[in-house]
Amino acid sequence: MTNHTASLLVELFVEELPPKALRTLGESFARVLADQLREQGLVEADAVLTPYASPRRLAAHLSAVRARADDRAVQLKLMPVAVGLDAQGQPTPALLKKLASLGVDTADTTAVLARLRRQPDGKAESLYWDSVVAGATLQAGLQKALDEALRRLPIPKVMTYQLADGWSSVHFVRPAHALVALHGDQVVPVQALGLTAGRHTHGHRFEAVGDPIELPHADAYADVLRREGAVIASFAERRAEIARQLAEAAGRVGGGCRPIEDEALLDEVTALVERPNVLVCQFDPAFLEVPQECLILTMKANQKYFPLLDAQGRLTNRFLVVSNITPDDPSAVVTGNERVVRPRLADARFFYDQDRKRPLESRVLGLAKVVYHNQLGTQGERVERVAAIARAIAARLGDEALVRLADRAALLAKADLLTDMVGEFPELQGTMGRYYALHDGEDARVADAIEDHYKPRFAGDELPRNPVGLCVALADKLETLVGLFGIGSLPTGDKDPYALRRHALGVVRMLIERDLPLELPALIDAAVPVFGERIRDPREALTAFIYDRLAVNLREQGYRAQEVDAVLSLRPAQLREVPRRLVAVRAFADLPEAPALAAANKRVGNILRKADGTVPAAVDPALLREPAEQALHQALLAVQPAADAAYEAGDYTGSLQRLAALKAPVDAFFDGVMVNADDAALRANRLGLLTLLHRAMNRVADLARLAA
Structure with missing residues (x-):
């Protein structure tokens, strides 16, 4: 085989792959295959990888693949000279045995010695053998790459099936039926899963031109798959085509209609069809009396349909189907899907009608029979704990009316877990509670809080819409965090089965984004006693965990690590202050005096840590002997009142910027004053002055963290 370059295609044709995993499987197959070929020197630097994935195939196209890799010069370290050569400089048996294992002819020891190379290796010398390793052929390299790509596929669930011989078993995600490997127009006869590669594949089950x-x-x-097989092989291209057809079909319906946006559903449908054909269907408008969330969920989850919303975001009685066939007359497909969806919608209406026959409050007692956690009791006990925490939060934020509403919302918040609708669609918990509460005549703020107490449910999700919802959402998340930390059920690595990181970030977001005047330690203190003797004290670990999640979140927002550390190292009790403190620290860091003051602050901190015992923040002016310490004391007296006043007013930027005036006297102090003087009184007075300085400088943030 001449060493030319050409495009390489590898395709594995299988039975229908799991749709939710298809995109990941396709990307992994192509990436690992290409990476393995690159490692073996079989791919040019400018090669382009194109992954393909359809319901019945995984494939990769890689341009500029070589028929054979270049030979490589290899330097092999054999052994120390003292071990490989005897006193006369002749090869020892150990050296000859090592060379023989490498395939070297050792009969002519003179020739062997001529090729040996001595090279310093630390304190001694070692013997090296230079050889040339032949470059891998494409067949051998591709076989290795294909084996590795299949081995590393992130298969969600492996199945076992027999090959045609009736004896051999294969373990793979789905039975494989064909393997293609083409280098240009030449077949590369690699093997996998009991198959030998060829140049034949299969197209659409029903619409391929031939098979x-x-x-x-x-x-x-x-191109051949599209033209003769009626298959769009590229996942990305097929996805884009579905999105285009969905928008086009919605446009044909008119009235400003648009398909519901759901990236996961779009991915799943892309993995279910080989050549998409979007059709418009409809259902009986009477079903629109059911809350639209129920209808949307049943159409998406059970049927993989795209509901159509009007210009105001309300559900219409039209929906879009992504069909895998393109008949001349699509009416049979349309009516078939309309017939299928009707009983699903009827079920949703039945659940909704049945649930409304009982008020939410009547279901609360039933929560006492639902286990929440074997160490933390039932959902009924949990509701009592959440209500107690919600009342405490409401008392801090508002009046008796807010306390009463928060208590009511917390009482009803979990009741919809026992409804038929939520039993069928757990994703609707909270949402259905709101509808049923409004039906029961509950206060609208209570109803909204029932839905909102789960928020924020994910990164970027909206926050509760009113103070009642905020009280219950904070209480719900704090109850979860305190309870699970209290029994030692903490997140580890990438494992977080109770979503405690999400709960912590939810607490952080509500406190900051809603500018709530609540202190985090006080909130945790309010939540701990409601558990009684069920838990150990989680305050220290949980507080550290929440501040850590806040730090991660702030860094993800673009704040520098030094700035975040400087602010959070002080553990500000009110998290709503954190953004203003960060702005102040960034403004301070831009001042020309900042580096010197940060370094001086670090030096002061080190001195005070080494002092014996706690140094009182007190200065006797009569003991200030040196002009430099007198000047620093006077500068502090001049600067500190204004800096403190700005701090108390929440003007953290102004507070820090007033400290810039201390640079010159601080520099002069360290240049001209010996802090650890022999005279104990002088030493204590100077340490007291530094304590005053340290406190003045570190109210907003620990400025030492800004020192390089």
């Missing part, structure tokens, strides 16, 4: 389909060249793959 099997012969691929003349690696570069013809996508």
Whole structure:
């Protein structure tokens, strides 16, 4: 085989792959295959990788692949000279045995010695053998790459099936039926899963022009499959085509209609069809009396349909189906899907009607029979704990009316867990509680809080819409965090089964984004006693955990690590102050005096840590002997009142910027004053002055953290 370059195509044709995993499987197969070929020197630097994935195939197209890799010069370290050569400089038996294991002819020791190379290796010398390793052929390299790509596929669930011989078993995600490997127009006869590669694949089950389909060249793959196989092989291209057709079909319906946005559903449907054909269907408008969340969820989850919303975001009685066939007359497909969806919607209406026959409050007692956690009791006990915490929070934020509403919302917040609708669709918990509460005549603020107490449910999710919802959402998340930390059920590595990181970030976001005048330690203190003797004290670990999640979140927002550390190292009790403190620290860091003051602050901190015992923040002016310490004391007296006043007013930027005036006297102090003087009184007075300075400088943030 001449050492030329050409495009490489590898395709594995299988039975229908799991749709929720298809995109990941396709990307992994192509990436690992290409990476393995690159490692073996079989791919040019400018090669382009194109992954393909359809319901029945995983494939990769890689341009500029070589027929054979270049030979490589290899330097092998054999052994120390003292071990490999005897006193006369002749090869020892150990050296000859080592060379023989490498395939070297050792009969002519003179020739062997001529090729040996001595090279310093630390304190001694070692013997080296230079050789040339032949470059891998494409067949050998591709076989290795294919084996590795299949081994590393992130298969959600492996199945076992027998090959045609009736004896051999294969473990793979789905039974494989064909393997293609083309280098240009030449077949590369690699093997996998009991198959030998060829140039034939299969197209659409019903609409392919013929079967099997012969691929003349690696570069013809996508075009031949589209033309003769009626298959869009590229996942990305098929996804874009579905999105285009969805928008076009919604436009035909008119009235400003648009398909519901759901990236996961779009991915799943892309993994279910080989050549998409979007059709418009409809259902009986009477079903629109049911809350639209129920109808939308049943259409998406059970049927993989795209509901259509009007210009105001309200559900219409039209929906879009992504069909895998394109008949001349689509009416049978349309009516079939309309017939299928009707009983699903009827079920949703039945659940909704049945649930409304009982008020939410009547279901609360039933929560006492639902286990929440074997160490933390039932959902009924949990509701009592959440209500107690919610009342405490409401008392801090508002009046008796807010306390009463928060208590009511917390009492009803979990009641919809026992409804038929939520039993069928757990995703609707909270949402259905709101509808049922409004039906029961509950206060609208209570109803909104029932839905909102789960928020924020994910990164970027909206926050509760009113103070009642905030009280219950904070209480719900704090109860979860305190309870699980209290029994030692903490997140580890990437494992967080109770979503405690999300709960902590939810607490952080509500406190900051809603500018709530609540202190985090006080909130945790309010939540701990409601558990009684069920838990150990989690305050220290939980507080550290929440501040850590806040730090991660702030860094993700673009704040520098030094700035975040400087602010959070002081553990500000009110998290709503954190953004203003960060702005102040960034403004301070831009001052020309900042580096010197940060370094001086670090030096002061080190001195005070080494002092014996706690140094009182007190200065006797009569003991200030040196002009430099007198000047620093006077500068502090001049600067500190204004800096403190700005701090108390919440003007953290102004507070820090007033400290810039201390640079010159601080520099002069360290240049001209010996802090650890022999005279104990002088030493204590100077340490007291530094304590005053340290406190003045570190109210907003620990400025030492800004020192390089």
